[in-house]
Amino acid sequence: MEEPPPPPLQPVSSFVVVARIIAVSGMSIAVAAAIFFFVGGIWQVGLPALGVALLFVAIMYLVERAAA
Secondary structure, eight states, X not given: OOOOOOOOOOOXXXXXXXXXXXXXXXXXXXXXXXXXXXXXXXXXXXXXXXXXXXXXXXXXXXXXXXXO
């Protein structure tokens, strides 16, 4: 027995696309800064940078849930 075809995909809104780009760019910059400061031994700046990266992860999660 054949399965019915999947429903057609809905187009993604420009808000979601822009939010994804900002979230991924922000995560990459924040993690790069955190690694840079951790290697330099400046933990007081590296940990907040890692926290900012987690904030961008949360933003990405919320945008993806809203888009679904």
